[in-house]
Amino acid sequence: MAIRPVLKMGDPRLWQRAEAVRSFGTPELHALIADMEETMHALDGAGLAAPQIGVGLRVVIFGFEDNARYPDVGSVPYTVLINPVLEPLSDEIEEGWEGCLSVPGLSGWVPRWRYLRYTGFDPLGRAIDRSVDGFHARVVQHENDHLDGILYPMRIRDLTRFGFSEALFPDDADRPKD
Numbered sequence: 001m002a003i004r005p006v007l008k009m010g011d012p013r014l015w016q017r018a019e020a021v022r023s024f025g026t027p028e029l030h031a032l033i034a035d036m037e038e039t040m041h042a043l044d045g046a047g048l049a050a051p052q053i054g055v056g057l058r059v060v061i062f063g064f065e066d067n068a069r070y071p072d073v074g075s076v077p078y079t080v081l082i083n084p085v086l087e088p089l090s091d092e093i094e095e096g097w098e099g100c101l102s103v104p105g106l107s108g109w110v111p112r113w114r115y116l117r118y119t120g121f122d123p124l125g126r127a128i129d130r131s132v133d134g135f136h137a138r139v140v141q142h143e144n145d146h147l148d149g150i151l152y153p154m155r156i157r158d159l160t161r162f163g164f165s166e167a168l169f170p171d172d173a174d175r176p177k178d
């Protein structure tokens with residue numbers, strides 16, 4: 001296991017579409033996921049997609065415990081999600097603050113589907129099928145975007161609501177998680 005460098009916005013690898021995983025349960029896949037976990041935890045992130053460490057595969061991880069610093073977002077179960085497919089469950093859009101380990105120090109106000117079904121596979125190829133809402137739905141949409149070469153600033157509608165976290169949120173407790 002190793003903490004891997006996270007690519008930052010501007011690196012062309014972040015704009016590429018990632019490839020589907022074809023073999024599950026392999027040592028290579030487990031090693032990739034172990035590196036992603038270690039990297040995400042070292043940087044105190046809420047999620048990480050394989051392209052962020054320069055691996056062009058459709059693998060994301062996300063999740064965090066209820067955190068006193070972020071009382072509004074609750075907890076999201078730790079999940080490894082491979083080859084995700086997303087389906088909005090209503091037309092309702094919800095805007096909320098996001099950060100990203102590839103866009104360090106900044107936050108933006110991003111529209112996402114409020115109600116979401118997502119399917120995909122775990123590292124052993126077992127099916128995942130969940131219907132979620134709110135921040136859980138937001139995190140999955142954010143991570144899935146990385147697999148399609150999209151970073152959250154590309155979705156911001158009002159660029160006055162994009163900036164340095166320390167300027168947007170002088171009170172640290174209000175800052176969104178990366």
Ligand code: NI
Pocket residue numbers: 099100101102142143146
């Ligand atoms: Ni991100």
